[in-house]
Amino acid sequence: MSTLESILKETRSFAPSDDFRHKATVSGMEAYNALCEQADDHYLSFWGDLARELITWKKPFSRVLDDSNAPFFKWFDDGVLNVSYNCLDRHLALDGNKIALIFEADDGEVTRVTYAELHRRVCQFANGLKSLGVGKGERVVIYMPMSIEAIVAMQACARIGAIHSVVFGGFSAGAVKDRIQDAGACAVITANESVRGGKSVPLKATVDEALANGGCETVTHVVVYQRTNGGAEWTEGRDVWWHKLVEGQAETCEPEWMNAEDPLFILYTSGSTGKPKGIQHSSAGYLLGAANSFRWVFDYKPNDVFWCTADVGWITGHSYICYGPLANGATQIVFEGVPTYPDAGRFWKMIEKHKVTIFYTAPTAIRSLIKLGGDLPKQYDLSSLRLLGTVGEPINPEAWMWYYEVVGGSRCPIVDTWWQTETGSIQISPLPGAVTTKPGSCTLPLPGVMADIVDESGAPVEPGRGGFLVIKKPFPSLVRTIWNDPERFKKTYFPDEFNGQYYLAGDSANRDESGYFWIMGRIDDVLNVSGHRLGTMEIESALVANPLVAEAAVVGKPHDIKGEAVVAFVVLKGARPEGEDAKKIASELKNWVAHEIGKIAQPDDIRFGENLPKTRSGKIMRRLLRSIAKGEEITQDTSTLENPQILGQLQEPVR
């Protein structure tokens, strides 16, 4: 990638209000700049001081960073701590009666859990796991619905030093099996069923299927939380009910004191090729990243009610449900259901009911809620909100504006947080009491994050030019290795092209004149049209800016003359158009993109669907779309697809 052209022009900007800035933890740009300077000038003591301030150590560390075996960095490596102790025990002395979790079930039933109660439950379950023989360093797969128990299970693993590997409850048996095998798990924690959108989904049966026919002999126990009255097949000696396991267990459990670098968890993430990578995180460095970013980016205050809508099956649910908020002693919402049940007002209703102050969700959710009821938020009292956040993909400026005006009442800063499974915590994001936001930009790196954009020789690119997003110095919450595959870790993230020095994020991005970062998409989503390299996101944003369009995904397809042609898959706000209607709208949209960005970005081919093919986590399956665009037979695994029936629609060209 030599040059990558930035074609998106966004001129709106929003400074934090004086009131927000005055009350903020990091208040104003001077404060932000001072922190950045501190990190620039004294990188190690910057992180060392934070680690002493935010983590309670059993035994203090004597060295901040060991980089003698780069890129296998070690942070705080002779320090001793326990992550669960840091998330629970240390808050008990202050206020054990503070609410930790407000759990709202699919049907609206609410359960509140205090820190003291959560501590008790974690200890009992930890003792239960120990009674099954689960010990330090062993891997435990957690395949659970969004629940209090999912968090208890993760914290209990952390307490006894077992390494959890949470597998998203929407994955198929095949995916569960692969992950069990790769991790060599000794136990699986699951539920009989999960309940989402009024329907129950079998989980235990999926685990049974994963474990059937051999290949998972490492698994000796399956713990089953009984969520519904639905039964479960039972394998005597292997399967044990959660409620039976904790019966009679002691209500305290001495934490296993862990080395700072002992793995806390593995989380599998897919790359563009090959099998999923087991992203391995450390104990202390990871905890520091999650805890500190929670405090800075969400400007956390003790009275806040925080709500991150992610599932614990993803890194967002790890860092901003299970670890970051609990390490800070926060009160947060845990939601079992889906945003559209019983109707598309569910999120807004819950914000009103629980007086949520900080709300963190994904652009894909925002776009779907705009489509299903752009006016619905106005029917609810959302005045408790003071801060909004997004994560997962670039947010289209039009969706950003809707979020800002309709949900936030033009009052709440938006933190567009860029990070990855691999970075463990937020890396580029506005600090809301300091940084002026621009719709569609994740703005500036957090203090201590040496992010830059470089060309293929590793040289920084000039403003406005696109390139590879890199982080030039290791940081505490960075992935330590790929489980069982250190070579792949090195090759993927610290490639020789950059002398093995820079962490390569795999995203393309550009910076504007004020140094703001604009993420353009994953490197392998980049199109090359007539020698011009274009990020798909910018074309998508242009499409979504059209009043007819709810959502769009753009991919390339080989083209004899241009190299690649743009193919756009579009979901309209209204019904899916057909016949002459489709033709007319397609041509309108082509002209629109030509007008908004330039003819170079104009789609050759527009397909309409009622929806886009997405993984259960809401990520658009671009590889699948590329196959469809090329007219290839679909060979990809579509078993994890939320909505397989729309593939036929997208295969149908408009003519």
Ligand code: WT7
């Ligand atoms: C990829 C990481 C981090 C938790 C959820 C996803 C994209 C993430 C943003 C953002 C633009 C974003 C990037 C990144 N991404 N946040 N604010 N703006 N792009 O975790 O599955 O590891 O995906 O998501 O492409 O590399 P993940």
